[in-house]
Amino acid sequence: MESNEPLYVIPERYRKIENLHIVFWLLKDLCWVMLWRPLGLVMIVPTIGAAALITWQTRHIKSELLHNIAVFFWIIANAYWMITEFFTTDDSLRYYAVIPFSIGIVAIAYYYIGLRFAIKK
Template identity: 65%
Template structure:
């Protein structure tokens, strides 16, 4: 049965990078959970680098761009929170991670409330 629904596909090379990103993110979070400070700190760089690359690669597809910007800021908040816990900073510093989380929420809200309504 044929469908008139438009189909979205992602190039295979982009999909491989996204899958690698999941591996990096899981390694970073597992290191955080197990208190493996050196590995967790090291994994910040590849995790953020690949998130920036994915965001850049999808910049021409608005829905992907806005969602990937939200993910990028989620990871920034997540990495910040991990560093704060690793270095046993006072608990109230954790609330500053709400700033990048909020920026990520802003991108999602903007997409659904403004960009999606344009089409």
């Protein structure tokens, strides 16, 4: 099946880290739901590290960069929320996760509203 549509191709080494990132994220969230505090805390580092690496690797592709910035801040918010549930009884502290979640939303909004609108002009 032929198509005139341009192909989106990424290097295999990038795909491998993206797939590994999913494994890290799932393990971190499994630790969260199972209340495995030590492993959950340990899993924050490779999960955020992989997200940072993916974001850095895609810095030259604006659409990928902005989506990966959103994912990076999503994981930061997610990790912060997990930590507050692990170590505090003050439910109000988890609401600070709205800050990195909002940064991610701004990155996505910039792509879908700002950049896409500017491209159509």
